Amino acid sequence: MDLLNAFVALANFVLIPAIAYGAQLALGALGVTLIYGILRFSNFAHGDTMAFGAMVTILVTWLLQGWGVSLGPLPTALLALPFGILGAMALVLITDRTVYRFYRKQRVKPVILVIVSMGVMFIYNGLVRFIIGPDDQRFADGERFIISVRDFKALTGLDEGLAIRTTQGLTLVTAVITVAVLFWFLNRTRTGKSMRAYSDNEDLALLSGINPERVVMITWLIVAALATIAGTLYGLDKTFKPFTYFQLLLPVFASAIVGGLGSPIGAIAGGFLIAFSEVGITYAWKKVATYALPDALAPNSLLQLLGTDYKFAVSFVILVIVLLVRPTGLFKGKSV
């Protein structure tokens, strides 16, 4: 039995990757949940909004790299991120003016907006592939590790190594800052409170003189920023490939729904719940179990519940269970 090594292995293969992935999902789910709370539909184009924002960030990163600009140990993409956010903001505002506003004026049912957002999704999808291509793009630079396996082993003298990649640390720090700013905005500022009021009771918000078009516009701006940050962090941490962002839609939606649609805190909790389930269920626990259990009980099999190819099934199953058992989600959002 070697609990210390067991914990290090657990941290290296489960905790750290799941925390980084959870933070990315949480940021994505926050965007979905805000759109649901304010515009009252499930935005299927959100994954591709993330892809578009990340794509603009990548293009600007390449430009900066071409000029020889760098942030030293940090990825250059951080410098390009504001431009990516601006690009995504422009895209969603144009979409809202040309597409969603038309349907809003007709006061169509949410389900129609969902279908409309699927159309928007396909257009974004094509746009991103048209500009940057369907392939993997690498844009990460700077220091690769905050602490590498070899350094960790030398430092602690343990058998197991622990690596924290720069992108993982960066993901967590950025996510914490973003969420803190978002919550400060929603709970402390006049505009943020008016968004919550509009989400809570549309008619009374109108009576109080809150301008719905302004609330909608600010929501889109925030959502574009969140989507770009989430998309860029995911791209830095893994790689950027347009199709993976389309696939991300499922875990992102699962996070938002599990947490409770319309509830920002729920989106964060849901993001981490989905991430930990996905990583936990697809991880081969043999190594951790070998350290943690007495030698006599050491497992022969891999102890992997599900192959990584099936990781999306995990969020799907959780989604179905939540919808069956507690449709309003963990934090009492609106039922779907």
Next chain:
Amino acid sequence: MTGGYGKGPDILHDCTIAVDKGEIAVIVGPNGAGKSTAMKAVFGMLDVRSGAVRLDGQDITALSPQDRVARGMGFVPQTNNIFTSMSVEENLEMGAFIRRDDFGDTIEQVYELFPILKDKRRQAAGELSGGQRQQVAVGRALMTQPQVLMLDEPTAGVSPIVMDELFDRIIEVARTGISILMVEQNARQALAIADKGYVLVQGANAHTGTGTDLLGDPEVRQSFLGG
């Protein structure tokens, strides 16, 4: 006023409602008489096809409800009249959304009027009792410092004790110089505090008079107050 919703038929027929400064006017009448509709017409939530709505002598018939709020009308809807997920204080802040000046002392005035709200100001409004919610709703509408406050059945669904308390508070609001126009199911109690009463039947004025007059009128008693 004559009017109805959208392209539908007229619901109100030459209905006249007026309230003077600092007075309480109550609209009563049987179910489906158009009481709430009359109030909504005053507030601009349905098409007034002929007639006019005047505030302080100015014709405001063409204004949207939002613009009427800016002009000094406050409206408390019958249902969904608070932001349930927001704290009591945030509800009041949202009531003052159109005000760009410092509304801190208006909040204090509302707390003086409804002391219980001050104790619960950090609590989500949706967690309060029915009577307290109504106080939040009235407080929210008072935040714009309106000249006229319109209440659509403020005592619907609250217990008789709470109802008496709410009526007391409404009298206090009127004493601060705000005119109050109110639709009420509890006709007897409402008329008792009313300076003016309007009995509507099928969208038209049936009886008009001071509250005590109407309460004393045998015909009104017979038909609407159950003898």
